[in-house]
Amino acid sequence: MTSLPAKVPERLRNRAHIVSAYDICLRLEKSLQQATDKGEDVGKSMINIRILGYLIHFVPTDQGLKTVVDEITSCKDDFALLNVGKMYYDHYIRAFRANKGRIPTPSNHASRPSFDKIADMMKATIVEAPQSHVEAKKNALIRDGYRCVVTGKYDARSVKDIRELNDLVLSDPRLRREVTQCAHIFAESTNSSIEPGSAKRNYAATMWAVMTRFGHEKLPAELNGSKVHRLENVMTLVPGFHADFDQLTVWFVPTGEENKYKLEATETLVLRDYPEYVTFTTPDPVNLPVPSPTYLAIHAACAKVAHLSGAAERIDKFYRDMEDGTTLDPNGASAELLEHAIFELQAAGYKIIV
Structure with missing residues (x-):
């Protein structure tokens, strides 16, 4: 958990209403710190107010910034303010952090056929509109060249099943193979297999309401039901990076160059085994699109807010x-x-x- 910076980002310092909202967060943070120093238990209050403060720093859209600022300034008292922070804790941070990476990832069917050529494998396995995790993984593997998009390691099962790929890996001692997983940016559990009137649907509706208030009105429709498996929401990853990504320990930061990202993490050690930059590529931009920069930006903002506010640490403790x-x-x-x-x-x- 890190104290809020003394000021808003420099680009916002001439916008009085934003500065005023941030000062409200700073005031309550100072009050809570004084109570903590006296030995009082403030519970999650410090996390909740820091979530609001860090959202002002990192929320990825202007509409999102306006929403957060308006919500802060409209609160009549500290109790209401902390409840707004709790709402973002429950329905923004937990939407990315809760349960992700804790359920075993389904593997491909054991009887998957073998192929001589990569092209033959692509023709036989590509799915036009993935309806399941397994189908999403098939498409992601094809788009990602049967490799983890971060480490470049080849998918072990694909190397076994495709003779051309097997020969390629054998021919170059620098190439490596490992089991890979299909990683979702927005968790597949968030919006799939939801029964009408269920608690899960109510939870998802609140999470999508947050996304809409951030200016992402199209997200609920884009990721509705089985659409959560669309290629823009998935990527091929080795298990270690997949776990780091799901636990909000590492995230992708745009570089200004299309589809090229810099990896950032909660600590330097996390990045030791990964490259500094990752570039997403595809053999067919129309039918096999790369991961969405919008989805990745929402995940990155959530990761930074969760880490700095202390929310991620508290969830891990739970x-x-x-x-x-x-x-x-x-x-x-x-x-x-x-x-x-x-x-x-x-x-x-x-x-x-x-």
Whole structure:
């Protein structure tokens, strides 16, 4: 968790209403810090106010910035302000962080046929409109050249199944193979297999409402149902990078050059095994589009806000506590853990009966 910078970004310092909104965040952060220094428990309040402050720094659209500023300045008291921060914690950060990377990724069917040529494999396996994770992975592998888009390692199963690819890897000792996974930018659990009236649908609706207020009105339709598997929302990754990406530990930053990104992370060590820059390519820009820069920008903003505000660290702690704990504290110390667990179950589609 990192304290809010003393000022807004330089490009915003001549916009009085934005500065005023940010000063409201700074004031409450200072008040909460004073309470903490006195030994008082402020719970998630510090995280919630820092989420709002860091959104002013990193929200990826002008409409999103306007929305956050308007929401801050319209709050009548600190309680209302913290509730706005909590809403973004629940329905922006958790939308990317909760449950992603914690469920085993489906693999291709064991009886997949073998091919002599890469072109033959492409013709036989490309799916026009992917309806499932497996179909999305097939298309992503074709677009990404059967390699992880970050490390360049070839998909181990594809090397086994395509003789031409096998010969290529054998011919160059510098080439490596590894199991790869189909990684979604927006989690496939967010918007697929949602029953009408379910808690999962209510959760998704609130998350999409946040995206709409940020100026991304088309996102709910673009990623509705099985459309979450569209190529713009997926990429081929090795498991290690996939986990880092899903846990908001690493993100893609545009360079100004089309489809070229710089990798950034929560700490330098995370980037040790990865290249500084990643360029997305495709053999067919029309039918096999590269990952969406809009989706990646939303993910990057979320990752930075989650890391700096302390939200990501708190979510990680909850996951550890949920895995390690077997009973609830009778004195109420586990109340927040229980609240978090209930939220996760509702987001996953379970109905909670009290």
